[in-house]
Amino acid sequence: MKMYKVIFFSVSLFLLAVSCSKEEPISYEPYETDLPDNPTDQAIYDLRQEYQTKIIYRYDRRYVSTSAFAVPPRYDLVLPYIENVLRKLFIAPYDRQKTDFMREHMPIEMIMFGTSINYVEGGESNFSASGLAYGLSRVIITGVNAYDLNNPSWLRGQYATLHHEFAHVLDKIYGRPTGFDNVSKGLYAGGTAYGAFSQAEARSRGFWRNYGMLNESEDFATWIDGIVTTPKEEVLQIVSANNYLSQKYQLVYNFYLEKGIDLHELQAYLQNILDNLED
């Protein structure tokens, strides 16, 4: 019996000693991000810090459809594009009216391409996209290589596209204004190519332009690019033409207004910036 006690005691001591032996500690290495070492990446870094958005300019074939072609943006144009187009014509118009608006709504990724995205085969053959929005997370910017601050039509096209794609983002976050989809119900292009409809026909059916006849989402977004590129008086004159137009205008305008954004003020601001931009 005594022998058992000695054995038990010895084993217990041994187990205690074994159980207390320490493993080698895992050394702590703090995570360090490489800070940008050039102005372009610094500008992108700053935007990410401020707006939680990633500007991607490095070419990745997977961002466009297999049936489409697009070229990467010229590196030397990325920085001026960010400074003069993204900041001045896209971010500032909203944040000027509503503090932190873009911090809370900016797409998570904005991907830059040098040209438009040209579809050469498949269902959208001969179609050229000047911008794309994927859900609420990603917007594709095209046409960067044509950057020219002295070309008002290019500039207007750029900010029209940006605000159009951003409308898709807001559409995904909030949904379109209640009742919007019903205004022109049954009047969309349906199986017909939207290009078959004239501007006058599109307007008579309550669309800003015929591209909006594609579907409700494009209908909504085309109203936005239309209003932000057209002076208020002209917009009011256009929408007074019929009830479809005036209803949609009210819905779209109020949708933004409820979020603190007056689209007419935004248009006036854009026009002022456009008039005063310097290379």
Place this chain on the structure above:
Amino acid sequence: MMRHLSWILFAAVMLVWMACEKTTTHLPPREISPEVDEIAKKYTDVLVQSPQGWVLAYKPDQYEETIYFHLIFKNGGKVDVLAGYRGYHTLQTDITYYFEGNYTPIIVFSGENVFSELADSHNGAYKFKIYYKESPGTFEVVRSDGFDDKRFELTPANESNLALLNAQIDDILAQIAYEEEQERLAAEVRAKIKAFVEIESDFYFYNLTVDDFSAAINSFDTVAREISLTYKETPTSAPATTTVGYTLTPEGIVLDPALAYGTVSLELLELGELLYEDPDDPNKATAIEVVSNGNVGTMGYAHVAPYPYTLTSDRSVSTVDWLLDPNQQNAGLFLYTADADQHYSAFVNADRIEFKDYINAEVNDALATNRLVNQIYFPANQASSRNIQISTRNGNDSGNKFFLYNFDLNKIINEASALNVTLTTAASTITPHIDAFNAYLDPQFPAEGVTVAPVIVGTTLRFRLISRKDSRYWVEYILNRAADRSNRFD
């Protein structure tokens, strides 16, 4: 009953009180997260505690230079602002400021203030993200709308950064003083122009003469702001008529386009004093002094022609050259007037009335009632003196009587169509009345000479001899030979 009365009185007072209660607008609370609010309170403490206040160096997007602002933050969300920006260069007190933002503190200068003015007029900002740098104890601000990421320093006020602001304010004050002076000068110019166009004179010519440039002013339109001028680039050039616009500046009249003659360009006419040269009324202005390119000239009524009148078929021949040409003399040229008012200026007509009375009363066998004319002779015999003959009727009105007065005629070199006339010897019929004849002829032929100016009556050429001393004296002569009347001078 008293009890009911008390209740009614109480109800009435309540009604009045409620009716007087003002409705107030309740603004939604500012959006600021608790974390940012905490930071904002710390920033407010730092801002308020700086004894001298803070200096912000900020350049709005569409403004040429950095503007300095002296900001004295006070408790209660108020700040006094002095800016190196015109209109706000005096202290603006109790401007409201507050913080907002969910992620980063944003300082907002609210209401009407220099920042909202800059936002409106120069794409500036009145909301700034604000970052504190503890080590130097300064702030950095960047406009909050993401328009750009330029950071501007907000540093404690000190002698050197306040000196920058004060220099800006000094510049503004100097600019204001300059503009006031310019405005005063502009008003002076406007007043001079007004006085100039109101000048009325019966001097014969209306000229703009500066240095070698001399033009006839055809019109001075203060509504259209245009001046129509006729001038000759050289004495032998054809006259050119031009209409130029003008603007009034504090310096004077700026012509647009500038008048070019030779190598000189006439653009700015500085206006000097009004000139009072009317011998009958020393308070009546006749012209104004002008200065251009450092040369002094005049604009207004004058006694002499702006440029020589020359033969259209041969610009080298002036009216004076033509008159004194021996060829005309050989051909028997003479000039004469008729006994009709239109041949004489008002001043000469007044003299004629007196002279007629004198002749009728004092001169033997002469009657001037229906005939008192001038005739100038250029005898074919060149040894004979040229002369003027005053002609009347004989005393019995039976025939014409002539009073001959010799004179020398000489061209005045370098003057526009100017002829010097010197009365020499008079005929014996004049001698007893020499003073009266001289008194009549001297104003027509003064020592300063006469201008020989062409006039076209119908289709015929006549010459007016206009006193260069007092152009209100002129006489219009008919050329005796019909062929000469087709000549054209201008």
